[in-house]
Amino acid sequence: MKSSSAEKFDNSRANEYAQQSRIALAGYDACHDLAACMLAASLGQSRPAKILVVGAGGTAQEIIAMAALEPDWSFTAVDPSEPMLDAAVQQLQANDLLHRTEVHLGEINDLPADQTFDAATLIGVLHHLNGDEPKCEILQSIQARLKPGAPLILAGNHYAYASQPLLLQAWGQRWRQQGASADEVQAKLGKILQGADPPHSEIAVQTLLHEAGFGEATRFFSSLFWGTWLTCKAV
Structure with a gap:
């Protein structure tokens, strides 16, 4: 069954997403560029890595930024919205990145349970989930598929x-x-x-991460309501 958050991202929203998101988030491209830099700094540059990209639909900008910086990284892109995932695939095709990306329509838990990743991103997703329970569930699902100590980039709006x-x-x-x-x-x-x-404070973001099995988070980008953090799976 499609989640209520996925239903918001229909064809009309997918078609306008690239333009609208860059207005709603001042610094949209800088956020994604810095996320790639933070992951490369955490993992070590020029090393092969498998990256889980949750909520990849729309611009696929996180994959484009990471792929440009690290040619040996490969990606698994997951999104429950078919129109948004189609839009991402178009961008991946335009940037010759489909051969480096596995694309999955659905939820994280649809992936094989034994599939593990060196890092993950969850950008622009958490504030679309109503209540703390689904927020914690998606973070726990990511945590379960990360190797010990693996980094996660979390980005989205916080504050009521x-x-x-x-x-x-x-x-x-x-x-x-x-x-x-x-x-x-x-x-x-x-x-x-x-x-x-959205989570109602940065403390609320940290609490969700701790409850899902992650350590302290470092915030490295802000823009009005938006915050972007790097944290790691607790060992």
């Missing part, structure tokens, strides 16, 4: 949106900066308030 009115207004101004009308800005603000459930 309504608790940060200045950030929320600045986020609306970001859309205005990109040409949105006043009515469009208000529609975007209404949508973000109703459409996601």
